[in-house]
Amino acid sequence: MLYFSRWKTIGIWAVVLIGVIFALPNLLSEQTRASLPGWIPSRPMTLGLDLQGGSHILLAVDRNDMIAERLQAVRDDIRTLLRDARIGYTGLAGTGRTVQVRIRDANEVEKAKQALNSLTQPVTSSVFGAGNIHELTLEEPEPGLFRYTLTDEGINYRTSSAVTQSIEVLSRRVNELGTTEPIIQRQGSDRILVQVPGLQDPQRLKEILGQTAKLTFQMVDQSMPVQEAIQGRAPAGSSVLYSTDDPPVPYLIEDRVIVSGENLVDAQATFDQRTNEPVVSFRFDGKGAARFGQATQQNVGRLFAIILDKEVISAPQIREPILGGTGQISGNFTPQSANDLAVLLRAGALPADLTIVEERTVGPSLGEDSIQAGQMAGIVGSVLVVFFMIGAYGFLGWIANVALAANVILLVAILSALGATLTLPGIAGIVLTVGMAVDSNVLIYERIREERRAGRSIIQSVDTGFKKALATILDSNITTLIAAVVLFFLGSGPVRGFAVTLAIGILTTVFTAFTLTRLLVAVWLKRSKPKELPKGYFRLVPEVTRIPFMKVRLQAFAVSMALCLGSIVLLFTVGPNFGIDFTGGTIMEVRAKSGAADIGDIRNRLVESGIGEVQVQGFGSDSDALIRIGMEHGEQEGTGSSIVAKANMALSSDYEIRRTEQVGPAVSGELAWTAIVGVLVALGAILVYVWVRFEWQFAIGAIVSTVNDIILTLGFLVVTQLQFDLSTVAAILTIVGYSLNDTVVIYDRVRENLRRFKKMPLGQLLDLSDNEMLSRTTMTSATTFLALLALFLLGGEVIRSFVASMLFGVFIGTFSSIFIAAPILILFHIRPTAYAPGSEEAKEAAAEAAGPLPAK
Incomplete structure (x- = not known):
């Protein structure tokens, strides 16, 4: 495996070079990218809403x-x-x-x-x-x-048609706002997802999206005073409508529509030449012009009303026939409101009412803070991992770090080429990839050391180490890949970004470990002709250990079961601190414009504005606060938007609204069900894979170990009362992948030892396998822990519960792989224990294992 032809060598470096070319635009300014020749890749990763600010709105057809x-x-x-x-x-x-x-x-x-x-x-x-x-x-x-x-x-059919038509109308409306790269697409059968990055005024977007914009021109019924119609009964064929004034003015309007907005061909915001007030000028098509002209000819001296969504915008008097097919709408407009109305009229009316069922808005300042926090966490985490690898493996650690750098470059290059969206959880995925990517190199290096201790030459040790590590690396990474795929198909928004980053990181890790690392090691052997493997500056565990893990398996299992039972009891008595993803409601993150945030003042302002179920707490720095507005019993879809508007009015004078998330009751129920299905599907898929690759006893052991990890992680979340939301589900699925990664590595060694030591008692064989893999397990856990620790300390409050769950998962996953997954094989009799202690067969088996134990 150490021979590389010239063309293979050129191919490997060409892949790395292409990766550098595609990743480089992420380091260049927008002006520099624009000046590049057309044949050079210039597209960087697209920043998600949580990094550049913007709005994510999910609309549903009523x-x-x-x-x-x-x-x-x-x-x-x-x-x-x-x-x-x-x-x-x-x-x-x-x-x-x-x-x-x-x-x-x-x-x-x-x-x-x-x-x-x-x-x-x-x-x-x-x-x-x-x-x-x-x-x-x-x-x-x-x-x-x-x-x-x-x-x-x-x-x-009608709902689907309404969604299709609404997407066209919304696209025209959003494009009129001048935003860059908006996403407007169908989601499910009756919903539309609208994502507008970089938008400075999310409230304006909601008003434009939510307005049906059904424009009609109707005559005012002057046959009786409007007050009599309000107090008594309106004449047949007429209805009382109110104006948009404050206070609203009532009008008695004939139901017959003269001309509708369907006949409009253009609408522009202009200024009245006489009064210099903002107005909206409009122009009808031929049919509309004829009908409007006829109506104004027949009704000179009467009032006609311009009505938008059953509200009277204005009701001017017809002084003379309007035959040109043009006119203007006047009212209490500001330049922006006149422009917004023109946008609505040009885009056309929505075929049905749309209700906001989910909203996530991030201000630009929070996005900048998130980018800085993510960059700092990534740099610190990478530096810690780099120094750790050098300290553990010396020169081989330098080679691993070169491969790690290439790994990150290829990951960023692929994300850029695919036009993928980088979210804050996506940055967490990159940092996690940095921590987990060294696992492949650790597996290889520990296997090389093991073969060297067995008496093989340097070249033989390196060649055999790469060969024997290949299957283990593939098995361990595929389990994590399965979890990432499930996350992608069942997740949404930032969770999908994390899944994409994690999946691509796994693929680039396998590539760099078995091409670039192997090439660099081969070049080093050829040029340096070393007499001995480089030694590191420290070891977390000795080269050879003989810890009797199986002797304490029952005690460890009992402790784990007791903790699991305690976690289950806490789940049903105390319960997790569910976020709005699962309970519905609204979360707002605010920052005081000057000084510290006054929690009591914020709460009083919200209560006085008529908002109930308000919780306000400190969040991050002294100037920040987190507001939770619960969903009241019987609350309908769409009411959350009015609550957000009230909160904005109450707080905007002294506080900057940095983030808003609002989830309706229907969406929260669906998200909870999707989370449960996601975990079950991931477990099922991994169970099938382990069953196919090993035997059914291994599959049962892997699932028991994984369920143990999930229950204990849930218990950890209950005890710490960290927020449990969709990102936490992503963390749990990642823990599933990580834990199974560790379990499969140990199982792979157990399977190998079952073939090598056919007469060794199973308990002794499992001890041998655990000890052989102990160095790899601790090294991988340490590097992953360092990367996650940097993210936990420096990544910001938004993803802290997400990272805390994964930190706990790394620890508990390592424990369960040794004390849960391995002993299960004894319970299910993976091999008959026919060799009684003290028998000749047992002595012979012990002699087989008496040599130096591999420390991998």
């Missing part, structure tokens, strides 16, 4: 609103079709999902069926006409009584 509108449309269609066919009817009404009508003349029932036949005709539901659905079903419970019912597939 299905009940869709059903109500569809019922109204069906009633109108029935009325029109029967009138056109001159068929008398009565009792036209709709409730729930059903519209019914009674035909007066029994002799016209068949004629009515023919007239209404189009309502139950199938609708093409795909572009190519391959799928047809029935929106309505017809029942005739008694002669002459028609009952039309909306079908589930029809509602789903």
